[in-house]
Amino acid sequence: MILREERQTREHATAANIKLLHEYEILRSRLEECSVSFLIEEENKLVLNASIPSDAIDMLSTSDDRIGLLLAEAQILAQDVETTVAGGNLDGEYSCTTVDELRKQLADVYVDNAKLRKQMNSVIRYALQTASRSKDNEEENPSTKTALTKSLDG
Numbered sequence: 001m002i003l004r005e006e007r008q009t010r011e012h013a014t015a016a017n018i019k020l021l022h023e024y025e026i027l028r029s030r031l032e033e034c035s036v037s038f039l040i041e042e043e044n045k046l047v048l049n050a051s052i053p054s055d056a057i058d059m060l061s062t063s064d065d066r067i068g069l070l071l072a073e074a075q076i077l078a079q080d081v082e083t084t085v086a087g088g089n090l091d092g093e094y095s096c097t098t099v100d101e102l103r104k105q106l107a108d109v110y111v112d113n114a115k116l117r118k119q120m121n122s123v124i125r126y127a128l129q130t131a132s133r134s135k136d137n138e139e140e141n142p143s144t145k146t147a148l149t150k151s152l153d154g
Contacts, residue, residue, distance in 0.1 A: 013099065020077070020103055024110055027074055031114055034066045036121065053128045060121045060128075067121075071114045078107035 036059050 017099060017103065020106075023077055024074075024106060027070055027077070027110060031067065031070055031110075031117065034063045034070070034117065036060055036063050036124070053132045057125055057128055060125045064118055064121050067114050067118050071111060071118075074107065074110050074114060078104075078111060 036056070
Protein backbone atom coordinates (compact mmCIF):
# COMPACT_ATOMS: atom_id res chain seq x y z
CA MET A 1 0.00 0.00 0.00
CA ILE A 2 2.74 2.46 0.98
CA LEU A 3 4.88 1.46 -2.00
CA ARG A 4 1.96 2.01 -4.35
CA GLU A 5 1.36 5.49 -2.91
CA GLU A 6 5.04 6.37 -3.23
CA ARG A 7 5.08 5.13 -6.82
CA GLN A 8 1.95 7.15 -7.62
CA THR A 9 3.51 10.21 -6.01
CA ARG A 10 6.67 9.78 -8.11
CA GLU A 11 4.64 9.24 -11.27
CA HIS A 12 2.58 12.33 -10.51
CA ALA A 13 5.73 14.39 -9.89
CA THR A 14 7.33 13.10 -13.09
CA ALA A 15 4.23 13.93 -15.11
CA ALA A 16 4.08 17.40 -13.54
CA ASN A 17 7.75 18.01 -14.36
CA ILE A 18 7.30 16.86 -17.96
CA LYS A 19 4.28 19.14 -18.33
CA LEU A 20 6.17 22.07 -16.80
CA LEU A 21 9.18 21.55 -19.08
CA HIS A 22 6.88 21.35 -22.09
CA GLU A 23 5.12 24.58 -21.11
CA TYR A 24 8.44 26.39 -20.62
CA GLU A 25 9.73 25.07 -23.95
CA ILE A 26 6.67 26.56 -25.64
CA LEU A 27 7.18 29.86 -23.82
CA ARG A 28 10.89 29.89 -24.69
CA SER A 29 10.11 29.27 -28.33
CA ARG A 30 7.56 32.08 -28.32
CA LEU A 31 10.09 34.36 -26.63
CA GLU A 32 12.60 33.58 -29.38
CA GLU A 33 9.99 34.67 -31.92
CA CYS A 34 9.93 38.08 -30.19
CA SER A 35 13.58 38.70 -31.03
CA VAL A 36 14.27 41.64 -33.28
CA SER A 37 16.55 40.80 -36.16
CA PHE A 38 17.33 44.13 -37.78
CA LEU A 39 20.71 44.56 -36.12
CA ILE A 40 23.76 42.93 -37.66
CA GLU A 41 27.32 42.95 -36.38
CA GLU A 42 30.00 44.34 -38.67
CA GLU A 43 33.55 44.85 -37.45
CA ASN A 44 32.51 44.91 -33.77
CA LYS A 45 29.73 47.43 -34.45
CA LEU A 46 25.98 46.90 -34.49
CA VAL A 47 24.51 48.16 -37.75
CA LEU A 48 20.82 48.83 -38.36
CA ASN A 49 19.51 46.54 -41.07
CA ALA A 50 16.12 48.25 -41.40
CA SER A 51 15.14 50.66 -44.13
CA ILE A 52 13.62 53.24 -41.78
CA PRO A 53 14.42 53.70 -38.07
CA SER A 54 10.72 54.21 -37.33
CA ASP A 55 10.07 50.70 -38.70
CA ALA A 56 12.66 49.36 -36.28
CA ILE A 57 11.06 51.26 -33.40
CA ASP A 58 7.66 49.79 -34.33
CA MET A 59 9.19 46.31 -34.40
CA LEU A 60 10.63 46.90 -30.93
CA SER A 61 7.25 48.04 -29.60
CA THR A 62 5.56 44.96 -31.02
CA SER A 63 8.28 42.78 -29.51
CA ASP A 64 7.83 44.47 -26.11
CA ASP A 65 4.08 43.89 -26.21
CA ARG A 66 4.53 40.21 -27.01
CA ILE A 67 7.21 39.81 -24.34
CA GLY A 68 4.90 41.48 -21.82
CA LEU A 69 2.21 38.89 -22.54
CA LEU A 70 4.72 36.05 -22.28
CA LEU A 71 5.99 37.47 -18.98
CA ALA A 72 2.46 37.41 -17.61
CA GLU A 73 2.08 33.77 -18.68
CA ALA A 74 5.46 32.86 -17.19
CA GLN A 75 4.64 34.58 -13.91
CA ILE A 76 1.36 32.64 -13.69
CA LEU A 77 3.28 29.44 -14.37
CA ALA A 78 5.86 30.44 -11.74
CA GLN A 79 3.08 31.02 -9.21
CA ASP A 80 1.74 27.55 -10.00
CA VAL A 81 5.22 26.14 -9.34
CA GLU A 82 5.49 28.04 -6.05
CA THR A 83 2.02 26.83 -5.03
CA THR A 84 3.05 23.26 -5.80
CA VAL A 85 6.30 23.65 -3.87
CA ALA A 86 4.59 25.26 -0.87
CA GLY A 87 1.51 23.03 -1.01
CA GLY A 88 3.07 19.90 0.34
CA ASN A 89 1.33 16.58 0.61
CA LEU A 90 -1.99 15.76 2.22
CA ASP A 91 -0.43 15.26 5.65
CA GLY A 92 0.98 18.79 5.58
CA GLU A 93 4.51 17.42 5.57
CA TYR A 94 6.63 18.65 2.75
CA SER A 95 10.30 19.20 2.31
CA CYS A 96 11.53 21.25 -0.60
CA THR A 97 13.27 18.80 -2.88
CA THR A 98 15.96 19.47 -5.43
CA VAL A 99 13.44 18.98 -8.23
CA ASP A 100 11.10 21.57 -6.75
CA GLU A 101 13.96 24.02 -6.41
CA LEU A 102 14.98 23.36 -10.02
CA ARG A 103 11.42 24.04 -11.14
CA LYS A 104 11.43 27.35 -9.29
CA GLN A 105 14.85 28.29 -10.70
CA LEU A 106 13.66 27.48 -14.22
CA ALA A 107 10.73 29.83 -13.77
CA ASP A 108 13.02 32.56 -12.44
CA VAL A 109 15.49 32.18 -15.32
CA TYR A 110 12.72 32.47 -17.89
CA VAL A 111 11.24 35.58 -16.27
CA ASP A 112 14.70 37.17 -15.97
CA ASN A 113 15.44 36.38 -19.62
CA ALA A 114 12.21 38.02 -20.78
CA LYS A 115 12.86 41.11 -18.64
CA LEU A 116 16.38 41.42 -20.05
CA ARG A 117 15.03 41.23 -23.60
CA LYS A 118 12.62 44.06 -22.82
CA GLN A 119 15.47 46.11 -21.36
CA MET A 120 17.58 45.52 -24.48
CA ASN A 121 14.67 46.60 -26.65
CA SER A 122 14.42 49.78 -24.58
CA VAL A 123 18.13 50.54 -25.00
CA ILE A 124 17.97 49.92 -28.76
CA ARG A 125 14.81 52.05 -29.07
CA TYR A 126 16.50 54.91 -27.19
CA ALA A 127 19.57 54.70 -29.44
CA LEU A 128 17.40 54.72 -32.57
CA GLN A 129 15.38 57.70 -31.35
CA THR A 130 18.53 59.61 -30.42
CA ALA A 131 20.11 58.89 -33.81
CA SER A 132 16.90 59.90 -35.57
CA ARG A 133 16.72 63.21 -33.64
CA SER A 134 20.38 63.94 -34.42
CA LYS A 135 19.79 63.29 -38.10
CA ASP A 136 16.66 65.49 -38.09
CA ASN A 137 18.60 68.33 -36.43
CA GLU A 138 21.36 68.07 -39.04
CA GLU A 139 18.79 68.18 -41.85
CA GLU A 140 16.97 71.19 -40.33
CA ASN A 141 20.12 73.27 -39.82
CA PRO A 142 22.49 72.41 -42.68
CA SER A 143 23.40 76.05 -43.44
CA THR A 144 24.23 76.76 -39.80
CA LYS A 145 26.45 73.73 -39.67
CA THR A 146 28.08 74.67 -42.95
CA ALA A 147 28.65 78.26 -41.82
CA LEU A 148 30.03 77.07 -38.50
CA THR A 149 32.27 74.61 -40.26
CA LYS A 150 33.52 77.34 -42.61
CA SER A 151 34.27 79.72 -39.74
CA LEU A 152 36.16 77.02 -37.86
CA ASP A 153 38.08 75.99 -40.97
CA GLY A 154 38.88 79.61 -41.94
